[in-house]
Amino acid sequence: MFLKNHIPAFNWLPGYNFKFLRSDAFAGMTLAAYALPVSLAYASLAGLPPQYGVYGYLLGGFFYALIGSSRQLAIGPTSAISLLIGVTIANMAAGDTQRWAEIASGTALVFAVLSLLAYLLRLSGVINFISDTVLLGFKAGAALAIASTQLPKLFGVTGGGANFFDRLLVLSQQWPQFNYYVFGFGLATLILLFVAEKKFPGRPVALLIMIVSILVISFTPLGTMGFNTVGLIPAGLPKFHVPAIYASDISAVLPLAFACFLLAYIESISSAKAMAQKHGYKIDPRQELLALGIVNLATAFGQSYPVSGGLSQTAVNDKAGAKTPIALVFASIAIGLVLLLLAGLLKNLPNVVLACIVLVAIGGLVDIKEFKHLWKTNKTEFVIALVALVGVLVFGILEGVIIAAIVTLVLIIKAVSIPHVAILGRIPGTKRYSDVVRNPDNELFPQLLLFRVESSVYYFNTDYIENIVMTKVDEAGALLKTVVWDLSTSPQVDRAGAKMIGQLYLDLQAKGITLHIAEARAGVRDILRNEEIDKLIGRISRQVSLNDIVKGELKKTVSLE
Numbered sequence: 001m002f003l004k005n006h007i008p009a010f011n012w013l014p015g016y017n018f019k020f021l022r023s024d025a026f027a028g029m030t031l032a033a034y035a036l037p038v039s040l041a042y043a044s045l046a047g048l049p050p051q052y053g054v055y056g057y058l059l060g061g062f063f064y065a066l067i068g069s070s071r072q073l074a075i076g077p078t079s080a081i082s083l084l085i086g087v088t089i090a091n092m093a094a095g096d097t098q099r100w101a102e103i104a105s106g107t108a109l110v111f112a113v114l115s116l117l118a119y120l121l122r123l124s125g126v127i128n129f130i131s132d133t134v135l136l137g138f139k140a141g142a143a144l145a146i147a148s149t150q151l152p153k154l155f156g157v158t159g160g161g162a163n164f165f166d167r168l169l170v171l172s173q174q175w176p177q178f179n180y181y182v183f184g185f186g187l188a189t190l191i192l193l194f195v196a197e198k199k200f201p202g203r204p205v206a207l208l209i210m211i212v213s214i215l216v217i218s219f220t221p222l223g224t225m226g227f228n229t230v231g232l233i234p235a236g237l238p239k240f241h242v243p244a245i246y247a248s249d250i251s252a253v254l255p256l257a258f259a260c261f262l263l264a265y266i267e268s269i270s271s272a273k274a275m276a277q278k279h280g281y282k283i284d285p286r287q288e289l290l291a292l293g294i295v296n297l298a299t300a301f302g303q304s305y306p307v308s309g310g311l312s313q314t315a316v317n318d319k320a321g322a323k324t325p326i327a328l329v330f331a332s333i334a335i336g337l338v339l340l341l342l343a344g345l346l347k348n349l350p351n352v353v354l355a356c357i358v359l360v361a362i363g364g365l366v367d368i369k370e371f372k373h374l375w376k377t378n379k380t381e382f383v384i385a386l387v388a389l390v391g392v393l394v395f396g397i398l399e400g401v402i403i404a405a406i407v408t409l410v411l412i413i414k415a416v417s418i419p420h421v422a423i424l425g426r427i428p429g430t431k432r433y434s435d436v437v438r439n440p441d442n443e444l445f446p447q448l449l450l451f452r453v454e455s456s457v458y459y460f461n462t463d464y465i466e467n468i469v470m471t472k473v474d475e476a477g478a479l480l481k482t483v484v485w486d487l488s489t490s491p492q493v494d495r496a497g498a499k500m501i502g503q504l505y506l507d508l509q510a511k512g513i514t515l516h517i518a519e520a521r522a523g524v525r526d527i528l529r530n531e532e533i534d535k536l537i538g539r540i541s542r543q544v545s546l547n548d549i550v551k552g553e554l555k556k557t558v559s560l561e
Contacts (some may be wrong), residue, residue, distance in 0.1 A: 048085075
């Protein structure tokens with residue numbers, strides 16, 4: 001029972017429909033053909049030896065197939081996480097390639113611990129911590145930042161610089177050293193990749209280009225024209241290795257791992273939900289935390305770095321016909337065979353080809369259409385997306401993640417601390433009430449002030465709510481006799497909120513005005529009783545609606561017909 005509850009493969013594998021085997025095998029081979037060049041490119045982006053990216057796909061896919069809840073999600077290195085690893089560890093490793101690799105694997109280990117802790121604590125709601133708007137700006141900034149790291153490879157120069165603008169400045173200063181053979185080769189590769197993406201989506205064109213480029217560099221004079229290549233990739237499968245990270249590294253690795261975890265979970269869940277919706281099944285967000293934890297535990301001890309689900313590789317897997325996670329197992333087998341039998345053939349793969357693969361892959365991160373939509377419909381959201389974008393470009397991708405999280409937190413605090421207080425009127429001909437600002441035709445009663453707070457009532461928004469209500473009371477004038485607070489839209493009220501309600505009752509009573517509470521939820525009624533607010537105001541019943549109170553108050557002065 002324990003295994004079935006925690007390892008989904010024990011549930012679906014015994015009943016596997018072998019009619020799917022052919023589709024899964026083809027999808028796995030196709031995914032492997034896509035993953036091989038992309039993983040090499042992303043490892044380069046992360047500043048790691050090329051095999052580290054390949055190991056990520058090999059191990060990630062195999063272990064996710066056992067533990068993940070999605071049937072089509074493909075696991076491997078992603079562009080944003082690769083850049084995050086590359087630019088952050090650069091400051092820690094000080095050019096020591098072995099140290100760089102150890103810290104990268106150590107980051108995967110800390111990532112795994114964070115993910116498993118989130119699973120145990122049932123924190124699958126962490127996906128909501130960063131809003132879609134912030135993520136829109138972050139992705140666009142990450143795409144531009146990634147592009148700035150790849151352009152030097154396209155021009156055949158060393159590049160450099162601490163951030164996006166520094167890199168562009170350094171690149172402009174190196175123009176006398178541009179290698180136009182490399183640039184011409186890269187430009188042709190870019191054109192082929194862009195055309196192939198439009199004409200043959202999901203096909204392993206990048207693998208074909210990679211093979212052709214190896215042959216060209218190996219057997220033509222272009223091989224002597226200053227092309228940098230991948231170099232020798234160790235043959236064989238990854239070996240078990242415990243990452244050597246020191247206690248002094250933890251302070252720097254922890255925020256890096258958290259940022260990777262946050263990005264990985266958001267991207268994985270988004271991709272998995274899209275596939276589940278398309279194919280008519282449900283995923284388990286909490287199970288995905290366990291899967292990401294185990295997968296990154298495997299990559300940490302298997303000479304790789306943090307991996308996650310990604311929309312591009314998942315789309316390739318789905319379009320190729322994947323029916324079950326068995327497709328990932330086939331992909332891992334195919335990648336393993338390449339490492340065992342063909343690794344030596346990759347040494348003459350030019351880096352400019354990998355740079356082109358990255359540049360094409362990041363195109364989907366910039367959603368110009370959504371930016372235009374925000375500009376037209378919500379300027380505030382547009383500015384928030386822009387802040388996230390600029391934060392990544394100016395301060396770096398890790399800092400950009402932190403800025404994005406802070407912006408989201410500020411938005412949450414603002415939304416709760418300055419909630420919308422809606423003045424209500426009766427919808428003509430009904431027993432329902434709504435905001436008079438949005439519905440100016442609603443009926444208003446001079447002796448009644450009806451309102452609701454579209455938020456929970458906490459200690460940090462009580463003063464704001466009270467000020468708004470008392471201002472509206474003063475504006476209503478001498479005819480006002482009754483105030484009714486509709487609490488149906490306030491799911492929670494804390495102790496300070498309850499005390500504020502009591503004080504509001506006393507303040508209104510001093511003006512000769514009565515306060516009534518309507519439609520409070522069970523938990524809210526409990527806190528009001530615990531703070532003895534019901535003894536002050538009177539019985540707070542779930543059976544008395546807003547309309548009941550209005551009807552009763554109007555009966556005192558006007559006959560309702």
